[in-house]
Amino acid sequence: MNQQYSSALLERAVDEFAKLPGIGRKTAMRLVLHTLRLEVGTVDSFCHAIQNLRHEVQYCKVCHNISDTEVCQLCSNPQRDASTVCVVANIQDVMAIEATMQYHGLYHVLGGVISPMDGIAPSDLEIDSLVERVDAGGVKEVILALSSTMEGDTTNFFIYRKLAHNTDVKLTVLARGMSINDELQYTDEMTLGRSLINRVPFTGN
């Protein structure tokens, strides 16, 4: 035991908290002292929630989003438009798009993007299952909604080639352009150029 700590239990709890990303030893200590002031039941329910999630986590067998059931709530919702599939890198992206309330189709969660630097190959991602899903029919549009980075663009292009044999499906990509409330003079030239090329008819809203 580190002589700084008067309790091995305390030290172990601090060690465990400090393993979490973005949490150093000072913050870990603060969190541990906070848990000491909580009721025993509150601490137990915190731990149970985390253990339950880790032990019982499932991924939807259709879209690979995190789910409590074999097929997730989105995929099994008859009110969602099953002919549109939005391809995203991870589950936070699903939440970001759902938060816009502008999308009513389904998703396909890749589990990342192709990144040779990080050793992530196409086979590590849910790309084959996407192709199977599209080839099974019923999908009219696949929206590529990946980050506008080198890796995102590479992944977009890879999927584009993988789906090229299927001429029934329309492949679209998220619009790139100025953000809402951006000042034109401070917009970078790549973005501004893309905004010009992809200009759309003005409809008054």
Add this chain to the structure above:
Amino acid sequence: MNQQYSSALLERAVDEFAKLPGIGRKTAMRLVLHTLRLEVGTVDSFCHAIQNLRHEVQYCKVCHNISDTEVCQLCSNPQRDASTVCVVANIQDVMAIEATMQYHGLYHVLGGVISPMDGIAPSDLEIDSLVERVDAGGVKEVILALSSTMEGDTTNFFIYRKLAHNTDVKLTVLARGMSINDELQYTDEMTLGRSLINRVPFTGN
């Protein structure tokens, strides 16, 4: 269930993390997704460490520091000077003083400072037990090591009066003055004034 989350288990885990101080929902989500990538055993040992601490935590019956045993390692260490007792507000203060490696006596953890604003009265703190401990004999010096705030000063004065009947014990307080590496011109006048009044003989180090 909030429609933003595709899993109630996920939502509950995020809710629990977000209850911790200084952790918002975005950070909570990041921590939860991190735990999902960990081995089941790693998550279990994280939770066990926290639950073990909360269930088995003890406070030393002499100094009230957190401890794994009835009397803590510091109080039961014969190499520590039992005639000096350093009064601190909480266990982080013990760790801060231990880290200086300049103190070899024992501690007395009050559990806070007197603060009418926060509803903390002297009876909420381990002040009576301090007086008993000093009156039991064997203590030659009590060092008041509280923060130099209004509440700390109030608590110091309260303890001073409580121990006034015992003329055998020397009561000292931490030196207040310029911090190491402070620029004189930027030191506040209260601190600079105290530094002047409490000037000490120059010994060359």
